Amino acid sequence: MNLAADMDHPTAGGVVIQGLQKSYRVGGRSFEALQEISLTVASRSFTSLVGPSGCGKSTLLRILCDLEAFDGGRVEIDGCPPHLLRQRHAIGLALQDPALLPWRTVRRNISLPLELARERVSSAVVDELIALVELEHFADARPAQLSGGMRQRVAIARALISNPQLLLLDEPFGALDEMTRQRLNLELLRIWTERPTTTVLVTHSMQEAVFLADQVVVMSGRPGTILAVRSVDLPRPRTVSVLRSPEFHAICDELLEKLFSGGTRAQPVEETVG
Amino acid sequence: MSVRRVVRRWGGTAGLALLILLVLQVLGEWVLAGKGIIAAPTHVIEALWDDRALYGANVPTTLETAAKGWAVGNAAAIVVAGIAQSVAWTERPALLLGLTVFSIPGVALAPVLEVTLSGNAPGSVLAGFFVFFPTLILTLLGLRQADPGALLVARAYGAGRWRTLTKVRARAALPGIVTGLSMTVPAALVGAILGEFIGASSGLGVMLIDAMYGAQVDLVWGVAAVTTALALAGYYIVRYVGRLLNPWSPPLDASATASALDLTRRDGRSRLVRIIETLASIGLILLVWWAAIPVFHLSDYVVKNPGDVVNYLVGSSGSAVLSQIGITLADAGLGFCVGIAVGWVLGVLFVVSPATGRAVLPIAFVVSSIPAIVFVPIVTLLLGRGSLSAGAIAAIVTFFPVLVNTMFGLRSASGDTLLFFRAHNASLWQTLWRLRLPIGMPAMLAAARISAPLAVLGATLAEWLATGRGLGYLIVTAFVNSNYTQMWAAAVVLTILSIVFYSVLSVVEQVVLRRLGVAGAPSSGQRAWHTVLARIGGRRERAPEETPQLGNAWFEAH
Ligand SMILES: Nc1ncnc2c1ncn2[C@@H]1O[C@H](COP(=O)(O)OP(=O)(O)OP(=O)(O)O)[C@@H](O)[C@H]1O
Numbered sequence A: 001m002n003l004a005a006d007m008d009h010p011t012a013g014g015v016v017i018q019g020l021q022k023s024y025r026v027g028g029r030s031f032e033a034l035q036e037i038s039l040t041v042a043s044r045s046f047t048s049l050v051g052p053s054g055c056g057k058s059t060l061l062r063i064l065c066d067l068e069a070f071d072g073g074r075v076e077i078d079g080c081p082p083h084l085l086r087q088r089h090a091i092g093l094a095l096q097d098p099a100l101l102p103w104r105t106v107r108r109n110i111s112l113p114l115e116l117a118r119e120r121v122s123s124a125v126v127d128e129l130i131a132l133v134e135l136e137h138f139a140d141a142r143p144a145q146l147s148g149g150m151r152q153r154v155a156i157a158r159a160l161i162s163n164p165q166l167l168l169l170d171e172p173f174g175a176l177d178e179m180t181r182q183r184l185n186l187e188l189l190r191i192w193t194e195r196p197t198t199t200v201l202v203t204h205s206m207q208e209a210v211f212l213a214d215q216v217v218v219m220s221g222r223p224g225t226i227l228a229v230r231s232v233d234l235p236r237p238r239t240v241s242v243l244r245s246p247e248f249h250a251i252c253d254e255l256l257e258k259l260f261s262g263g264t265r266a267q268p269v270e271e272t273v274g
Numbered sequence B: 001m002s003v004r005r006v007v008r009r010w011g012g013t014a015g016l017a018l019l020i021l022l023v024l025q026v027l028g029e030w031v032l033a034g035k036g037i038i039a040a041p042t043h044v045i046e047a048l049w050d051d052r053a054l055y056g057a058n059v060p061t062t063l064e065t066a067a068k069g070w071a072v073g074n075a076a077a078i079v080v081a082g083i084a085q086s087v088a089w090t091e092r093p094a095l096l097l098g099l100t101v102f103s104i105p106g107v108a109l110a111p112v113l114e115v116t117l118s119g120n121a122p123g124s125v126l127a128g129f130f131v132f133f134p135t136l137i138l139t140l141l142g143l144r145q146a147d148p149g150a151l152l153v154a155r156a157y158g159a160g161r162w163r164t165l166t167k168v169r170a171r172a173a174l175p176g177i178v179t180g181l182s183m184t185v186p187a188a189l190v191g192a193i194l195g196e197f198i199g200a201s202s203g204l205g206v207m208l209i210d211a212m213y214g215a216q217v218d219l220v221w222g223v224a225a226v227t228t229a230l231a232l233a234g235y236y237i238v239r240y241v242g243r244l245l246n247p248w249s250p251p252l253d254a255s256a257t258a259s260a261l262d263l264t265r266r267d268g269r270s271r272l273v274r275i276i277e278t279l280a281s282i283g284l285i286l287l288v289w290w291a292a293i294p295v296f297h298l299s300d301y302v303v304k305n306p307g308d309v310v311n312y313l314v315g316s317s318g319s320a321v322l323s324q325i326g327i328t329l330a331d332a333g334l335g336f337c338v339g340i341a342v343g344w345v346l347g348v349l350f351v352v353s354p355a356t357g358r359a360v361l362p363i364a365f366v367v368s369s370i371p372a373i374v375f376v377p378i379v380t381l382l383l384g385r386g387s388l389s390a391g392a393i394a395a396i397v398t399f400f401p402v403l404v405n406t407m408f409g410l411r412s413a414s415g416d417t418l419l420f421f422r423a424h425n426a427s428l429w430q431t432l433w434r435l436r437l438p439i440g441m442p443a444m445l446a447a448a449r450i451s452a453p454l455a456v457l458g459a460t461l462a463e464w465l466a467t468g469r470g471l472g473y474l475i476v477t478a479f480v481n482s483n484y485t486q487m488w489a490a491a492v493v494l495t496i497l498s499i500v501f502y503s504v505l506s507v508v509e510q511v512v513l514r515r516l517g518v519a520g521a522p523s524s525g526q527r528a529w530h531t532v533l534a535r536i537g538g539r540r541e542r543a544p545e546e547t548p549q550l551g552n553a554w555f556e557a558h
């Protein structure tokens, strides 16, 4: 639905990546981590990134939040290069390691990005986010007193506090057990529906990728390229019943086939934009 | 290409070293010429060559004394660590023993050993005392760091405690042991030289004392240079041999020592039990002391028992000792404060600006392996015979461990946390204040704590050799005047002072950490261990709130 809205206004913003090139020097030799990546993520849409380990998903995310320089091509978020976005504190980030500060309470962990942006911390805003991730009873607990899943929810609340223009999630539930993951996916979906934000999620689970996203990007490694881009037109708001629908399974199967046939570079199934 | 890399890595250090040598040369040759303070490096080299016969006669004595103490002290430390690891109840007494040995100031021990032992034995015993504690801690740390998976496999195949110790843990402990053996080489030399200060007829210690009292600047600097060279050579030889024996894992980072010291309070026993254990250990020490005199037929003219000491201290002449406490406390306190301040500030600077750290750190390392004792004459030449000198020596002795541990602590922020801070455009200052300092605080405070006994040692050394007041001086004058009761009393008071200093700091440390909310998180090693146990037992720790409910839908759908 968001996607459809933005397609009417292609200039409304979002992420535009064109001909992105990134290589690393390993042992004196150049190694191409990302080759000719072109991708568009509509404003306020949800994009999932799947691909084999080492294909450059995290590298792409690090480039998007200006933690890594790139060697060629163009990257724009809402018309700005990543470094401007970072300087404006307009990026939300949650990684596999929740990376909470153990000496701060949940509340103070969540407000950290505002402190770093030297903004006033309004407790109402923090409380609202704590309620959003359903940690009301743990607002003054320290990370050591939380379970892994709860810590990850704190990390997501923290990523959202500054109302980011771009939300980057790198396997945020990767270290959790299957059941907790699934539950958190539903929560993430709910949170995102309440606050639609341009989001890029890296995951290893195709079901997770399809269930959450407006668009799924399948990558292949060595060098990192895009194998397929598939828009997911399952209706929103999505509920668990989507998981039982034949359409959902059809999309998953189609993309899994792409993923496993990987290696040979296929044409994108379908270009979402353009 | 590789030349350029070498230049980039070592260029700053080499430049800085050259600059220091140049400054010394200018000062010694012209600015302070003839003042008897600084010897120009070229003159030192000339003097070294001229005095080569003298060094040839004295160096082997010191080396032999140091090597004996080094070998025995380290062997004892490794054996005690092995016992503490395999017999659970011995662990706490072993650590207490180590801590006591570490806290006894060498200045208190030297005269006491001098009257009880003969020949070069006092130097060897001192060297042994100095090396015991670091190696004990590093070995224990290594033993503990054995891979939990490997331990489980060993246990699953029916290995008992002993086989686990020899097959798995001993291997895992090798890096720690190598670090301990190499790191303690300078300390062993200090012990040997300190032992030679009184009563010995040859050795570097004798040369140093003679040079100092004879105001032979070239000789003082020469002995300092030779001792440092010996310490560094010993350090690298031991490391090299260690790498040959143990090629698959590098020596443990020496900075792990301070964090390893948390071993002493990681057990879950009640406070009462710990107090009882501590009292029992003190009782045991007193008992051994009391019994040793008749058992070893020691002369009760020179060797006093605890009763004599207490009687002396409460008696009329006890104030001679007690009045010196304040002076020593001030000397050590001044040096301690300066030392940790410099260590902390430099640590922060080197982490914030890694290029500076790369250039300066090797020089700081060389300075730190200069056996502390040779600083005394040099600092006295520079700063005179007042409290300033005593403080400076204490500061020099304390700053390096604090520096290394501070850097270690500040750098322990996880990669993902640092990424997060960078993604949020955190400034250098914000990252330091909100992330690195809180994360590094435990290591910084632990470093301050282990530096306390070192500060007391440094201050008393200076008192003895330079300032002529304080407990350090009193002990030696009592020795020279054969006032043995006073000597023993001063030694006991000084030891208690050092232990109290250490204990006060560990209380302060715990209070500060609790206030900051930094304490209490289990170490990562512990966490890994729990995870493995939980996995084996088939249970996962999860808060009740986290029980999956909605997740089932996912399963049903498949
Ligand atoms: N700093 C670096 N220096 C050199 N090579 C790197 C660096 N970071 C990543 N690489 C290489 O780039 C490639 C992509 O890494 P990246 O971390 O982006 O993979 P990924 O798709 O996130 O994998 P995973 O799913 O396992 O997290 C890998 O082959 C990796 O070895």
Ligand SMILES: [Mg+2]
Pocket: A057, A058, A059, A170
């Ligand atoms: Mg990754």
